[in-house]
Amino acid sequence: MTALLDRVDAAYGDLPYMKRTQANRLRELILNNNARNILELGFFHGKSSAYIASVLEERGDGHLTTVDLGSARDRSPNINGILSDLGLSHRVTPIFAHRSYTWELQKMLRARPRPVVDLCYLDGGHTWDVSALGVFLVDRLLRPGGILVLDDLDWSIATSPALQKSPQKLSHYSDDEKTAKPIRILWEDVLPDMGYDHFAIHPNLGWAIARKRGTSKQESQ
Numbered sequence: 001m002t003a004l005l006d007r008v009d010a011a012y013g014d015l016p017y018m019k020r021t022q023a024n025r026l027r028e029l030i031l032n033n034n035a036r037n038i039l040e041l042g043f044f045h046g047k048s049s050a051y052i053a054s055v056l057e058e059r060g061d062g063h064l065t066t067v068d069l070g071s072a073r074d075r076s077p078n079i080n081g082i083l084s085d086l087g088l089s090h091r092v093t094p095i096f097a098h099r100s101y102t103w104e105l106q107k108m109l110r111a112r113p114r115p116v117v118d119l120c121y122l123d124g125g126h127t128w129d130v131s132a133l134g135v136f137l138v139d140r141l142l143r144p145g146g147i148l149v150l151d152d153l154d155w156s157i158a159t160s161p162a163l164q165k166s167p168q169k170l171s172h173y174s175d176d177e178k179t180a181k182p183i184r185i186l187w188e189d190v191l192p193d194m195g196y197d198h199f200a201i202h203p204n205l206g207w208a209i210a211r212k213r214g215t216s217k218q219e220s221q
């Protein structure tokens, strides 16, 4: 039953960024792996958050915590407007970070009880410092058997339109860091070293999916 995903498309189909093909795959991952506590890093307008919340609503349980910058409040429409319009606000806690989700993750790590995450969708801040610290911090929150979905596998500074417009920011990076693909490095070399399996890769979606080793109730691709 994907009627709730259809409602997101009907109202916000043209909005960036998440595509319906990605939402369908995420739905499959959430349902097949019984993911109840979901974390998203980077929500922009909140379209992906609305898709995730629709899946949770369809199943009748689960919650999404999602983090972006304070500037996301000024987007039109913004996440609060979209969720309220779709009747999904009760499924989502949006966090507007002052500087970065890495600092918000610090707060989650130190909270007692510490949140336990079943599935994390990482879709924001693709430079090395942000994404690598993000992955290490998320690892401390993810349960054994938990799923980490990485978007923008082939993102690089050299191909980022936003960074190309900012010569001042570009000048901070060496040539090899500019052409490197931080998310791919995390996927290929760092996550296996941290005890993650390569669960699935979807070049057509720009996604790589890693699974934290360890026992869990139920996993399936």
Ligand SMILES: C[S@@+](CC[C@H](N)C(=O)[O-])C[C@H]1O[C@@H](n2cnc3c(N)ncnc32)[C@H](O)[C@@H]1O
Residues within 6 Å of the ligand: 016, 017, 018, 019, 041, 042, 043, 044, 045, 046, 047, 048, 049, 067, 068, 069, 072, 097, 099, 100, 101, 102, 123, 124, 125, 126, 130
């Ligand atoms: C591609 S957009 C997210 C799109 C959204 N997941 C979707 O599919 O609809 C990336 C978002 O990450 C946010 N972002 C980038 N770096 C961040 C950081 N360090 N902390 C919090 N948010 C960040 C940006 O503000 C932007 O809104």
